[in-house]
Structures are given as structure tokens and as C-alpha cells.
Amino acid sequence: NAGVTQTPKFRVLKTGQSMTLLCAQDMNHEYMYWYRQDPGMGLRLIHYSVGEGTTAKGEVPDGYNVSRLKKQNFLLGLESAAPSQTSVYFCASSYVLAALREQYFGPGTRLTVT
């Protein structure tokens, strides 16, 4: 099992450019998440999905869009990148169990917007 994988690992964008980050999981998890990590801020939830075809906003959704067309994939899009979106992005997935809420994380994508 590869677990949770993220593509790409690194990316540099110019302000105003667009890009899509891809997350894939092979654990048959229902839930998937996108977080960003900034120095001194911990992990902040951008968007999440509770199943194929459904998405919801997290704590910091502005400037991002997501799609979950297939259960195993969760895409994060930046339509017009801004320097404030320079961050490390993590994807995660989890089971649908009240007694088992651990999330499994990918290795991260380091994005720099100049």
C-alpha cells in the first residue's frame, strides 16, 4: 500500500498563475482533507470531503477550490495564486468511524508563489 500520495512535491508559481495539486489514497477511505501548514500556525483545514462527489469548506477556504470525482482522489486548485498562498500543503484521509478518527497524511507539497 502506498497510503496517501501527493503530486507534485515542489512547485514555484508566479502571482496569478493557476495550478492543481493531486492527492491519491489507496486505503478506501471515505473522508479526505486538504490542510496548509505555515510557521507558528499548525495545520489549518482548507477543504474536506466526506465522500465521492461531496466537498465542504474548512477553516481557510478562500482562494482554493476542490473536487472529488473519484473516491481515491482529491484535487486542490488555485485559480489565481497569491504570495499569501506560499505554504506547505498536506492531504489526509480517514475512515468513517466515530471510535477511530486518525487521519493519514501524505508527504506534502511545498508551494512558493513569487
Next chain:
Amino acid sequence: DQQVKQNSPSLSVQEGRISILNCDYTNSMFDYFLWYKKYPAEGPTFLISISSIKDKNEDGRFTVFLNKSAKHLSLHIVPSQPGDSAVYFCAASAPGNPNFGNEKLTFGTGTRLTIIP
């Protein structure tokens, strides 16, 4: 409003001694707590969790203690090893749909643990 707080940004501990990482929370609805470990350039990995119906959970060298009245939890690592040097995140979850659980975790800002050989 930071609902999960890790007030110590860093901690240094001698190898072989006990490491104690602390976490405070403000939301009384939280009923499940987790600790994650993160190495540089890697994603966080799950370490240990505890439900609010317990006050202690142990897994090898790692023990998590929960004090609900103080809204405080701590992670004890005994004995500390050089490979334990990492950033540790505390996270919490509130009950959601009784059939499907809760889909969201709230994370603290992390504590960087350095084990001194």
C-alpha cells in the same frame, strides 16, 4: 480563537530521560484527542490517541494522559531517544454524526522536541 493550544514551541530533553509535551483545549465538546509526530519534509504521522472516557492510554514508550476537568492532556515519552526529535502536534475532535463520526480535527501549533544525546 485557538481551541487547541500548545504553549511550548520547543523542548530539549536528555536522551534516556522523560519527555513531557503539554496541550490545553478550550472546547468542552472535544471527546477524542490525538498526538501526531512530524519529521522535516514529511507528513505528520499518527502516534497515539485517547477517548474522553479514559484518562490514560499507553503504547510502548508513549503514554497520553487526559485531565478533563483541567482541559489538559500530555504526552509522556519514556525513555526519550534521538529518533524522537521531531515536531509534535496535539489534535482534538468533537462528536459528529453518531453513525459516521466527525470528519474534522483541530490541531495545535506544535512543539519541537529535541533529544540531546
